[in-house]
Amino acid sequence: MQGTRPPQPAATYPPTDRTVPTRSPDRAAYDKELVHAILDEGYVCHLGFVRDGAPVVLPTLYARAGEVLYVHGSTGSRPLRAAGRAASGLPVCLTVTHVDALVLARSAFHHSINYRSVVVHGAAYDVTDPEEKRRALDALVDHVVPGRAADSRPADKKELAATAVIRLDLAEVSAKLRTGGVNDEPEDLDLPHWAGLVPLRKGYDTPLADPALAPGTAVPGYLAALGC
Template identity: 75%
Template sequence: MENAMQGAQYTATERTVPTRSAQRASYDKDVVHSILDEGWVCHLGFVRDGAPIVLPTIYARVGERLYLHGSTGSRPMRMAGAEEPGMQVCVTVTHVDGVVLARSAFHHSVNYRSVVVLGTAYQVTDPEERSAALDALVDHVVPGRSRECRPADRKELAATAVVRLDLTEVSAKIRTGGVNDEPEDLALPHWAGVLPLRKGYEAPLPDAHLAPGTEVPPHIAAVLG
């Protein structure tokens, strides 16, 4: 994918320009947002006591911000703080769209879409923003779910921390297409091509304590397709 995309762009920085396959990078906001919005799990990287830590967690995008949540006792939530200096982080999201099988072992690859977000994370303390962020985290996985479940009570809110990360230093990187074998390998008798991957839901499994007569609601039926 070429860098010259239409629409609003994030500014490329020294840290967001790939050292390899730079032609696959994109700073187009629509491209970045689409990759983030399709994903559920990100990896949050930060430094603790001089050593790198990477943790998987769910996230949600609201405009030009990412929100992540965790226990108030977790280290990254406490390290973020509500004010400066915050916590320097790197957040990544990746989709694998296919396995690329080449004739040579060296040229095996995957088709993927990924986003890297760099910046300073801060703990959200404003009650209104915090409530909206928690709703967004629930709705990111199943749209409309926050209106169809009990809101967090005071005790649950006291045990939950939310951090925000502005989408400022951001890049996407995408690999599409087929095999890139060497010309001299094209005649080799090995199968080559792409194995596409897809994700989807299976039939819902009702909870054993579900009240009799409770049907699958429309917001769940919508994601089942």
């Protein structure tokens, strides 16, 4: 049965001059599903911006909502104040990196890291609409612990005013990955050095309840779902 199909959203981000790496271009990817998966697995990004002509890179929290990233900070932080002032937004580069394994080759040269990273270029804007800000703050909490926003006291007006959120569209985006095993030179394979992958341990350890918590308060199911 054939019919007219609704227009499909593009499945990839169009590469640009600055999203095509000069180094290992075969490791670059523009697939939206892959980019979303890498972004959704993390919650700490490294946000870069330019201050007095020099680069600044700060760690901060982020969350994805469709093709938008929300980045969290207090109203006192430098990038957020700058974004709030600039009508054209603040040029930023937001990078998220997951390290999956150490790659130990027989040769020092082929030592490497298995990783997945996403780099987003764009202009960041201060979120001023109270409703969008509230949704963004919920997204930031739920991005770290899915289900947590509904199980906490929402921000009141004063807290909302004391929190700054910036938004950054996912438009100029690339992922970069190294996966797989050791790539030694054929003539090195018989060298007497151990070679292989050392996977990083992921996840969370047992939650530690706040001492002021009422005795018997159960650890919520959404923490068990995280694998705690």
